[in-house]
Amino acid sequence: MSDLPKRVRIREVGPREGFQFEKGAISLADKVSLVDALSDTGVGTIEFTSFVSPKWVPQMADAEQVVAGIRRAPGVAYEAIWLNEAGLERAARLRDVLALRPMFSVAASDTFMRKNTNCSVEERLAELPGWAERYRALGMDWLDVGVMAAFGCNYEGDVEPRRVVTVLQQVEQRASACGARLGGIGLADTMGWANPREVKRLVGAVRERWPEARLKLHLHDTRALAIANAVAALELGVDCFDSAVAGMGGCPFAAHKGAAGNVTTEDLVFLCQELGIATGIDLDRMIAAGQLAERVVGHPLPGKLKSGGNLATYRATSRAART
Amino acid sequence: MSDLPKRVRIREVGPREGFQFEKGAISLADKVSLVDALSDTGVGTIEFTSFVSPKWVPQMADAEQVVAGIRRAPGVAYEAIWLNEAGLERAARLRDVLALRPMFSVAASDTFMRKNTNCSVEERLAELPGWAERYRALGMDWLDVGVMAAFGCNYEGDVEPRRVVTVLQQVEQRASACGARLGGIGLADTMGWANPREVKRLVGAVRERWPEARLKLHLHDTRALAIANAVAALELGVDCFDSAVAGMGGCPFAAHKGAAGNVTTEDLVFLCQELGIATGIDLDRMIAAGQLAERVVGHPLPGKLKSGGNLATYRATSRAART
Numbered sequence: 033m034s035d036l037p038k039r040v041r042i043r044e045v046g047p048r049e050g051f052q053f054e055k056g057a058i059s060l061a062d063k064v065s066l067v068d069a070l071s072d073t074g075v076g077t078i079e080f081t082s083f084v085s086p087k088w089v090p091q092m093a094d095a096e097q098v099v100a101g102i103r104r105a106p107g108v109a110y111e112a113i114w115l116n117e118a119g120l121e122r123a124a125r126l127r128d129v130l131a132l133r134p135m136f137s138v139a140a141s142d143t144f145m146r147k148n149t150n151c152s153v154e155e156r157l158a159e160l161p162g163w164a165e166r167y168r169a170l171g172m173d174w175l176d177v178g179v180m181a182a183f184g185c186n187y188e189g190d191v192e193p194r195r196v197v198t199v200l201q202q203v204e205q206r207a208s209a210c211g212a213r214l215g216g217i218g219l220a221d222t223m224g225w226a227n228p229r230e231v232k233r234l235v236g237a238v239r240e241r242w243p244e245a246r247l248k249l250h251l252h253d254t255r256a257l258a259i260a261n262a263v264a265a266l267e268l269g270v271d272c273f274d275s276a277v278a279g280m281g282g283c284p285f286a287a288h289k290g291a292a293g294n295v296t297t298e299d300l301v302f303l304c305q306e307l308g309i310a311t312g313i314d315l316d317r318m319i320a321a322g323q324l325a326e327r328v329v330g331h332p333l334p335g336k337l338k339s340g341g342n343l344a345t346y347r348a349t350s351r352a353a354r355t
Numbered sequence: 356m357s358d359l360p361k362r363v364r365i366r367e368v369g370p371r372e373g374f375q376f377e378k379g380a381i382s383l384a385d386k387v388s389l390v391d392a393l394s395d396t397g398v399g400t401i402e403f404t405s406f407v408s409p410k411w412v413p414q415m416a417d418a419e420q421v422v423a424g425i426r427r428a429p430g431v432a433y434e435a436i437w438l439n440e441a442g443l444e445r446a447a448r449l450r451d452v453l454a455l456r457p458m459f460s461v462a463a464s465d466t467f468m469r470k471n472t473n474c475s476v477e478e479r480l481a482e483l484p485g486w487a488e489r490y491r492a493l494g495m496d497w498l499d500v501g502v503m504a505a506f507g508c509n510y511e512g513d514v515e516p517r518r519v520v521t522v523l524q525q526v527e528q529r530a531s532a533c534g535a536r537l538g539g540i541g542l543a544d545t546m547g548w549a550n551p552r553e554v555k556r557l558v559g560a561v562r563e564r565w566p567e568a569r570l571k572l573h574l575h576d577t578r579a580l581a582i583a584n585a586v587a588a589l590e591l592g593v594d595c596f597d598s599a600v601a602g603m604g605g606c607p608f609a610a611h612k613g614a615a616g617n618v619t620t621e622d623l624v625f626l627c628q629e630l631g632i633a634t635g636i637d638l639d640r641m642i643a644a645g646q647l648a649e650r651v652v653g654h655p656l657p658g659k660l661k662s663g664g665n666l667a668t669y670r671a672t673s674r675a676a677r678t
Contacts, residue, residue: 184666189673224663227629228586255666256622256659257629260583263551292663299579306550306580332655336579340547340615343507343578350512 037271039310043248044070044297046325047080048113050280052091053293054329060094062328064101069321070277071105074313075297077131079111079274083119099126115149117166124170134167134215136160137178138203140196141185144222148180157202164212174215177203178250182234184225191225193237200238216246216272221261224254224292228264235268248272251295253279253334258295259303266309275300278322278333296335298322302342315342360594362633366571367393367620369648370403371436373603375414376616377652383417385651387424392644393600394428397636398620400454402434402597406442422449438472440489447493457490457538459483460501461526463519464508467545471503476522480529487535497538500526501573505557507548514548516560523561539569539595544584547577547615551587558591571595574618576602576657581618582626589632598623601645601656619658621645625665638665 047067051058067080080102086093095112104110109131114120123130139145142153149156164175179199184190196219204214217238226234235247249265251258251273262273274294281293298318304311315337322338370390374381390403403425409416418435427433432454437443446453461479462468468476487498502522507513519542527537540561549557558570572588574581574596585596597617604616621641627634638660645661 184669185673186669187673187676189670225666227626229630253659254663255625256582256619256663257626259579260586260626263583263586292659296579302578303550303580303583307552334657336576336615340577340579343548346507346509347512350508350510353510 035269036266036307036309037269039312040266040271040273040304041077042075042297042300042311042313043077043079043111043272043274044073044075044277045079045250045274045294046070046276046278046280046297047078048082049276049294050278050325050329052082052089053281054091056330058091058328060097060101063094063098066277066321066325066328067098067102067110069317069324071103071108072314073317073321074311075318076107076312077109077111079113081112083112083114083122085118096122096126099129104129117162120166127170132170132172134163134170134172134175135178136163136175136203137180137218138199139180139185139222140191140199141181141188143187144181144185147187153199157206160203160206161210164207164210168212173211174213175203175207176215176218178218178220180220180222181225182219183221183230184223186223193230193234196234197237197241200241214242214245216248217242218248218250218274220250221252221258222250224252224257226251226261227257228260231261231264232268235265235270239268246272248274250274252281252292253295254292259299262295262300262303266304266307273300277318277335278325278338279335280325280329280333293334296322296337298337299335302337305342305344315344358592359589359630359632360592362635363589363594363596363627364400365398365620365623365634365636366400366402366434366595366597367398367600368402368573368597368617369393369599369601369603369620370401371405372599372617373601373648373652375405375412376604377414379653381414381651383420383424386417386421389600389644389648389651390421390425390433392640392647394426394431395637396640396644397634398641399430399635400432400434402436404435406435406437406445408441419445419449422452427452440485443489450493455493455495457486457493457495457498458501459486459498459526460503460541461522462503462508462545463514463522464504464511466510467504467508470510480525483526483529484533487530487533491535496534497536498526498530499538499541501541501543503543503545504548505542506544506553507546509546516553516557519557520560520564523564537565537568539571540565541571541573541597543573544575544581545573547575547580549574549584550580551583554584554587555591558588558593562591569595571597573597575604575615576618577615582622585618585623585626589627589630596623600641601648601658601661603648603652603656616657619645619660621660622658625660628665628667638667 276294279296599617602619
């Protein structure tokens, strides 16, 4: 377990990924209550809504109301996402409340890019200067780059690490041409193609080219390997992960092929606890938030700790029994 | 991914673990249909019933009928378990059909041993000569030892590797005193306490003392780490695992604390496929068996591949699309 980091930073993305996925309407009060419960766990970042067109994603039409409704805990960054200029403008109007991040996302698969965002990779790259300019106007002179489908794509098959490196190099060139820096690099296993060996290959390849960049992994558990993939990344010292409370963001029991959620936050926190890695998160509170998430969506969610329970509790009980 | 084995042997234990767990009655026909579906997957061993008292485990009262009902596929070992002499006698009467194994199980936790089998570890060890004699009468002069709670126990807390080694040494001494050999060694994470680091520690400690013994891991997914634990074992060359189709054997959505099933067979087979490790199992057929298991029990089961789908299918489609 060679290069385990001492501490990892977990970005909670369950509300943002999960609420948009649910077929049934989730009330504003329920959304707010889940974000509030997450605020009490010690997690540092909560990505909780999207500023997207209510025509396409009606579940997120109440984004502004959710922002207005949540209780803001000290030390927590409240983040949201946007996909176009109108979305960024909505978010920017709330910047006294929201933590804005200069996101720029691109896929390592042209077909996925077209299916997901209706533009090619080249067209997305052509939009980069506009994004860099908008972010600079908001005081941010770098780009946090997210690479979707970084391990494989249901349309194009396996994605080789050199393809991801090439896309990142293109981003870096375009960014530096307009005076923006490359900030963090997020590698997303959007469709559940990663395995521990490929995680090590891709992290290794990206690290070799950008040794100083902060890497973040975004791992979906579509094919049961998310936690094992997180272990592989931890063993290379990766110290930032997206995760979703209770595993929100997909329903493995429905016919949504490949639609499983992100790695479950409380399960990932438990893994870190057992490996002696600090997260700053109170596992019992995160388990309670996972149980709340399940009540809010009204159907079983895949996370395990919310039924398995925290070993720390059993350790305390067994210690007490011995003394 | 240092010492990955080229091939692993998977023992399917879903029917044995799963049927006894279900609250609702499962019909004989459904039990037979699931075992028959598993027989067509290429799996080498199917542990599918228990010869236990129908008073305590009514779900297994039809053990003989299931044995009579299944279609026996060539090359598949059909195994069952027993907990006492009466059970072994019932199994031995069917030995032209069943593959008998000289099982001897003991816990690394005295409290768990008492709660689970109503005898202490010392009392269980005292029964060893009787078992060795019964097995010898059936032509088997060795013992396959299973250590329950090998990583931790809800009553006693963490279990140190040296405790497991001590228990195994005691078994070996008693066995050799009555002329029996130590055969395979099974390490069971009965209550979901293992993590990748502890898997490496325990496998290392047992290997150091018994370098030639065939190790088998039995990993429950109570706390989401079963696949990551399997990866850790594979990295040390462990090449035998119990697993349960669809993750049968527990219901993480009910209030059964710590009751999650064994690592899911089709998810483990998928992991092996992605790491280039042969299992001899047709993943698509195992996925279909997992879907059947879910229909048979009548509620969602935790395995992921049955909804996520085999990447081999996507690879073939994307290759075809390119040509």
